[in-house]
Amino acid sequence: MSRTATTTCLVLVLGGAALLAVLNLALPADAPLHVPTYTVSLAGKYLSYAMLAVAVDLVWGFAGILSLGHAAFFALGGYAIGMYLMRQIGTRGVYGNAILPDFMVFLNWKQLPWYWHGFDNAFFAIVMVLLVPGLLALVFGWLAFRSRVSGVYLSIITQALTYALLLAFFRNDMGFGGNNGLTDFKDVFGIPLHLDATRDGLLAASAVFLAVELLIARYVVTSRFGKVLIAVRDTESRTRFLGYRPEAYKLFVFVLSAVMAGVGGALYVLQVGIINPSEFSPANSIEAVIWVAVGGRGTLVGAVLGAVLVNLGKTYFTGALPELWLFALGALFILVTLLLPDGLLGLARRRPRAAPAGPAPEPEPAE
Amino acid sequence: MIHNDTLLYLDGVTVSFDGFRALNALSLVLERGEMRAVIGPNGAGKTTMMDVITGKTRPDSGKVVFGEATDLTRLDEPAIASLGIGRKFQKPTVFEPHTVWDNLLLALAGDRRPRFTLWARQSAEEGERVEAILQTIRLAEHRGRRAGDLSHGQKQWLEIGMLLAQEPQLLLVDEPVAGMTDAETEQTAELLREINRTRSVVVVEHDMAFVRALGVKVTVMHEGAVLSEGSIDHVSADPRVVEVYLGR
Amino acid sequence: MILLRVLLLLIAICPLAARADDDPFAGLAGGYEDIRRAVDALALSGNPHAEPAVAALQAGTLFVAPDRSLWIRQDGTLTNARTGDPGTPDGDLKRVRVNNAVRRSIEAAMGALTLFSHDPARRMKAAADLFAQHDAAALPALDRALANEQDPAVRTALQQARAAALLSAGTAPVPDRLAAIAVLRARGDLDASNLLASLSGQPPAVAAAASAAVTAIARVQQLWALVQAVFYGLSLGSVLLLAAAGLAITFGVMGVINMAHGEMVMLGAYTTFVVQQVIATSLPALSGVGVLLAVPAAFLVAGAVGIAIERLLIRFLYGRPLETLLATWGLSLALQQAVRSIFGASNRNVTTPGWMSGAAEWGGLTITFNRLYIIVFAVLVLVALMAVLRFTALGLQMRAVTQNRRMAAAMGIRTPWIDALTFGLGSGVAGMAGVALSQIDNVSPNLGQGYIIDSFMVVVFGGVGNLWGTLVSALTLGIVNKFLEPLAGAVLAKILVLVLLILFIQRKPRGMFPLKGRAVEA
The missing domain is CATH 1.20.5 (Single alpha-helices involved in coiled-coils or other helix-helix interfaces)
Known part of the structure; x- marks a missing residue:
């Protein structure tokens, strides 16, 4: 089941992205099947959210770590690529300063802060997209798992972590553009961002990265490592008495998940064109958790499904019935936890069991 | 006092929770290859003793020495497990979402580090070992079933099988027959005797008939210390034991 | 400076002026030069109607009638400037105009008038102004004022102003200067320093x-700065304590992760608003105690909502803390939106009654009354909560249920009912916190969001299930925060506290005052 679901999901993601891109690029704007660039970017945004969802599912679904701060890793990846994009603006900014981004000129800064050095180099920035969220997860996870903080306590301190980062990034003197964040990007790798082809390319890149993340995550959870991880999730003390160190397993998967979220954040910023501190808000992290819950916790594919469905709903509601969106989201949280604990995929999976007349299902390979 | 054939040696171990002394200067010696039954009324400190040996609880004072000279009080659970001490919980604790086979595979002695398990493939030798254990615990035909779907007794056996897969020198078994049918109890006693041929075993149990069936040396605990020690007939005749069990 | 010179001049010519014209007001009806002289004369006349007349002149509300009588117009009514009696003049009124010379005289005169004003507060103000200027030229005026002054506080202020002026003069004998330094040292503030x-x-x-x-x-x-920081810390700590006290019950005692806790606080704040609105329209006599009436109202509203939440949602999720967290988060979103739909997204104005506003100065310490009352209120709430848990039948049953649910049920306690009441109690306390927070924070649908993380941190830091721990934890966090603020700035201080808390929880996951025992470990 899980393998076919993964394959279907990969085909849909890659094929869907390719289709949208082609329909956007190849057809004239007035053709009935033409896809507007806006839709392409929207789809790209959903896919970067899906990466965050896969990251959350990896830790929540398979290691039992309910992180309420995963948007922090997402945002850090976004800031890392945003810093690169800022430096690419160069003299095209409002103040025309070749080195300093506009907001620094505005704040009367004379020099580039040390942590902005190197971000003019795309390779360096990409390494940072992976490294910064990974390092934060490593330090935070090492401290937390070593002292066996778990369950709700862990959730609360992950939330405090992203809250602290939110407050920090709001400060102007942090050097990340304060309130307004980083925006007005011009081009990436020398290619203008506003071109339709760039948008299509970014959507395709998001699809490919999401596919790679799904495959990596699937490999991890189906390996012997993944079996230990699930054992840790359900019966941590038993694994300990068998000689496993749960903290090492959790730490590895937490860091991997943070890196995945960071990549999602980087692609998000490339397609949305702005990154500001509100991405750190605890509400964002919790929303990512509900995507996973809607799709089905511990299924990976469900995370992608949930992220795309919930965000489709969000786009619809915030456009058509903005005052109802929070009611809908709130109701979603409540109904999913009360009535749909296994999510949509769980619903689909349960159905064949309910029909005993059919041919005996093949024994499921353990996940 | 410590002989060469001493496997486990507890000396004056004291543990208190908020003033309540769960273990009160407990001392106990276990020979290599011995099977020992530990009995005692509720709150006598049996489970706490297991917690101390396996590293879950750190004693306030006292020594716990394993083998030649390893001080267990300085180690944590995984380190102690790797030394060769296996523990079976009172409530059967297996990895419910995994198959019986995978449960045993994960328990097999071997490299426990993530960097190994991430790339590990099941070797032929591992397959054979799991197969052998499946035979021992009589679950061969259930190898593909989810552990969570097994009956209570089957879970107990699976857990014992997992301990065997760990290849420990010492097995700590907490109330293995609680909730079992008579037939299952009999089979369990047989299983434990079989295990005892190659390993030392400590069994904590309430079921007197079962302890009698095991036919081994018995330690009676009361209020965190050893009250009496000897054969089952010897301790049953001890007036202090009678007083503790029947009240004064 | 000009003020002082004129003041000096005025005092010098004072007896002359008084003799020259028995009616110092007369000049006000004349030309600019007459007006200027009249103002100077009025400044020293000691006439009780002088100050309002000059003030009216300054404000452009002084009028002259054809019969040269002078009138002050205020809020549409006219009063005779000489007598202060209301009346109606004959003929058309003409505004008394001023030029720059007159304006300068007026400013100087207002200063002098206030130094000899009948209102001690105004004399106090004049003395403080003179202290700030510390011009030797003011010495004679100050001496005159001191000779007549009866109010001890004003006397002290005048003496300080005199000491400042004397030191600035640089001509006084050394012992006088030393005495002046002693006066300033006793004053002990930054200005004196x-x-x-x-x-x-x-x-x-x-x-x-x-x-x-x-x-x-x-x-x-x-x-003083230290004491002030402690007060601010206690104030912040009491806010944290209020926000966390309800959570200490629902999370600490029941183990329920209620992410909608902040919204219970928010409901309490809106209840305060509604109660004030109702009182303002139907019982204006009670407007001063509206806040007090809002306390039980907020407790009942939030408590009732809490019981409803427990019965309709949370009881289905016992034993699944992470799901509870998600469901209650969803609930919090819906509650926020509901309040936004009913009351609008903008801040609602909750008024602070007179007895709660204002501040007291005590040495270098400024104590704002609303903060002080909130500290007192927080302590009262905590004491009441402890009393309920310890001395009432409900409290006994609550403790029984949390310690051993099955045994409690076997003893005949209706555990579901107790669960609902306990949750209602925690929510009601959160509602009462909302009443207090409505006095210092913006009453908006997002009010609760700002407190939820802090509240959880307080409860976890203090040790779950321990009200004393919550108290110590809230006050500690408040004070640490306020001590860090001068060093690092407000936002950075908050970040530092959060980071310290995260590190602390990782060292001691069970908080400062953990409950011990095997039952907890299992």
Whole structure:
């Protein structure tokens, strides 16, 4: 089941992205099947959210770590690529300063802060997209798992972590553009961002990265490592008495998940064109958790499904019935936890069991 | 006092929770290859003793020495497990979402580090070992079933099988027959005797008939210390034991 | 400066002016020069109607009638400037105009009038202004004022102003200067210290006394700053305590992760708003105690909502803390939106009653009354909560249920009912917190969001299930935060506290005062 679901999901993601891109690029704007660039970017945004969802599912679904701060890793990846994009603006900014981004000129800064050095180099920035969220997860996870903080306590301190980062990034003197964040990007790798082809390319890149993340995550959870991880999730003390160190397993998967979220954040910023501190808000992290819950916790594919469905709903509601969106989201949280604990995929999976007349299902390979 | 054939040696171990002394200067010696039954009324400190040996609880004072000279009080659970001490919980604790086979595979002695398990493939030798254990615990035909779907007794056996897969020198078994049918109890006693041929075993149990069936040396605990020690007939005749069990 | 020179002049010509014209008001009806002289004369007349007349002149509300009588118009009614009696003049009124010379005279006169004003507060203000200017020219005026002054507080202020002026003069004998330094040292604030530090060209004895006084003042100032930081810390701590007290029940005692806790606080704040609206329209006599009436109302509203939440949602999720967290988060979103739909997204104005506003100065310490009342309120709420848990039948049953649910059920306690009541109690306490927070924070649908993380941190830091721990934890966090603020700035201080908390929880996951025992470990 899980393998076919993964394959279907990969085909849909890659094929869907390719289709949208082609329909956007190849057809004239007035053709009935033409896809507007806006839709392409929207789809790209959903896919970067899906990466965050896969990251959350990896830790929540398979290691039992309910992180309420995963948007922090997402945002850090976004800031890392945003810093690169800022430096690419160069003299095209409002103040025309070749080195300093506009907001620094505005704040009367004379020099580039040390942590902005190197971000003019795309390779360096990409390494940072992976490294910064990974390092934060490593330090935070090492401290937390070593002292066996778990369950709700862990959730609360992950939330405090992203809250602290939110407050920090709001400060102007942090050097990340304060309130307004980083925006007005011009081009990436020398290619203008506003071109339709760039948008299509970014959507395709998001699809490919999401596919790679799904495959990596699937490999991890189906390996012997993944079996230990699930054992840790359900019966941590038993694994300990068998000689496993749960903290090492959790730490590895937490860091991997943070890196995945960071990549999602980087692609998000490339397609949305702005990154500001509100991405750190605890509400964002919790929303990512509900995507996973809607799709089905511990299924990976469900995370992608949930992220795309919930965000489709969000786009619809915030456009058509903005005052109802929070009611809908709130109701979603409540109904999913009360009535749909296994999510949509769980619903689909349960159905064949309910029909005993059919041919005996093949024994499921353990996940 | 410590002989060469001493496997486990507890000396004056004291543990208190908020003033309540769960273990009160407990001392106990276990020979290599011995099977020992530990009995005692509720709150006598049996489970706490297991917690101390396996590293879950750190004693306030006292020594716990394993083998030649390893001080267990300085180690944590995984380190102690790797030394060769296996523990079976009172409530059967297996990895419910995994198959019986995978449960045993994960328990097999071997490299426990993530960097190994991430790339590990099941070797032929591992397959054979799991197969052998499946035979021992009589679950061969259930190898593909989810552990969570097994009956209570089957879970107990699976857990014992997992301990065997760990290849420990010492097995700590907490109330293995609680909730079992008579037939299952009999089979369990047989299983434990079989295990005892190659390993030392400590069994904590309430079921007197079962302890009698095991036919081994018995330690009676009361209020965190050893009250009496000897054969089952010897301790049953001890007036202090009678007083503790029947009240004064 | 000009003010002082004119003041000096006025005092010098005072007897003359009084003799020259028995009616100092008369000139106001004349030309600019007459008006200017009249103002100068009025300044020293001691006439009780002088000040309102000059003030009216300044404000452009002084009028002259054809019969040269003078009238002050205020809020559409006319009063005779000479007598202060209301009346109706004959004929058309003409505004008394001023030019720049007159304007300068008016400003100077207002200063002098206030130094001799009947209102002690205004005399106090005048003395403080003169202290700030510390011009030697003011000495005669100050001496005159001191000779007549009866109010001890004003006397002290005048003496300080005189000491400042005397030191600035640089001509007084050394013992007088030393006495003046002693006066300033006793005053002990930053202004006194700056003044003393700025003295130059003094004899060695005076200079030494001045620098000793500066050091002494700095020490005292530091002490006051410390005390002030503690007060601010207690104030913040009491806010945290209020926000967390309800959570200490629902999370600490019941183990329920209620992410909608902040919204219970928010509901309490909106209840305060509604209660005030109702009182303002139907019972205006009670408007001063509206806040007090809102306390039980908020407790009932939030408590009822809490019971409803427990019965309709949370009871289905017992034993699944992470799911509870998600479901209650969803609930919090819906509650916020509901309030936004009903009351609008903008801030609602909750008024602070007179007895709660204002501040008291005590040495270098400023205590705002609303903060003080909130500290008191927080302590009262906590004491009441502890009393309920310890001494009431409900409290006994609550403790029984949380300690051993099955045994409690076997004893005949209706555990579901107790669960609902416990949750209602925690939510009601959160509602009461909302009443207090409505006095210091914006009453908006997002009010609760700002407190939820802090509240959880307080409860976890203090040790779950321990009300004393919650108290100590809230006050500690408040004070630490306020001590870090001067060093790092408000936002950075908050971040630092959060990071410290995260590190602390990782060292001691069960907080400062953990409950021990095997039952907890299992």
